[in-house]
Amino acid sequence: MSEIDTLTALMRRRHACRAFRSGASIAEADLQAVFEAGRLAPSSFGLEPWRFLVVRDPARLPELQDACFGQPQAVTCSALVAILASVADMDPDSATLRARLRREHADNFAAGLAAYRQFHAAADVRAWASAQCMLAAMQMMLAATACGVDSCALGGFDENRLGALLGIDLEREAVALLLALGRCAHGPGDKQRVPLAQLTEYR
Ligand SMILES: Cc1cc2nc3c(=O)[nH]c(=O)nc-3n(C[C@H](O)[C@H](O)[C@H](O)COP(=O)(O)O)c2cc1C
Helix, strand or coil: CCHHHHHHHHHHHCCECCCECCCCCCCHHHHHHHHHHHHCCCCHHHCCCEEEEEECCHHHHHHHHHHCCCCCHHHHCCEEEEEEEECHHHCCCCHHHHHHHHHHCCCCHHHHHHHHHHHHHHCCHHHHHHHHHHHHHHHHHHHHHHCCCEEEEECCCCHHHHHHHHCCCCCCEEEEEEEEEECECCCCCCCCCCCHHHCCCCC
């Protein structure tokens, strides 16, 4: 099978799992492969404005399900991963930002920082960092599929409640997305998608 056929097959097989098989487990190696896929995602300025917070303790899931408006995936999954967008660490004066920017602008750090400072002043940093987390999330979901692990992206949650439950300082970080991971209790079903001809235009 060619690489594109393999990738397309993974993209077709990945589906939003609405109910996982309770009590199923995910191998630690598979979880690590999922995180590695997130780590390898591209990011603006190469700043990697994310981290991954994992809850595997089933006793903690019911309260998190409440914060997800009762969605069943959040309680039946084997692991719930919060993809946190770095907000405070993207400040031009933060040590993290400077260390990361230096990697990409080793030769002309001062000019890189000056350009970044201008960008940062104009940007909605919370939205910008969260958008990048979505790229990491997509890679993570495909990696999960490749490991035989099912997933569901969960954007339906109360961020303040999640922040309180998980001890996240929402001044410093945003909850970009949750990924519920586990073994799905149902199959992929048909993909409902707009035909390609309606999405593409050549000029
Ligand atoms: C950013 C984002 C947020 C989502 N939030 C939820 C959610 O809160 N609950 C849910 O059941 N599905 C959620 N989904 C899954 C979508 O409903 C699903 O991907 C879409 O219907 C297409 O189906 P498929 O993933 O099976 O191809 C979310 C997907 C994305 C990309």
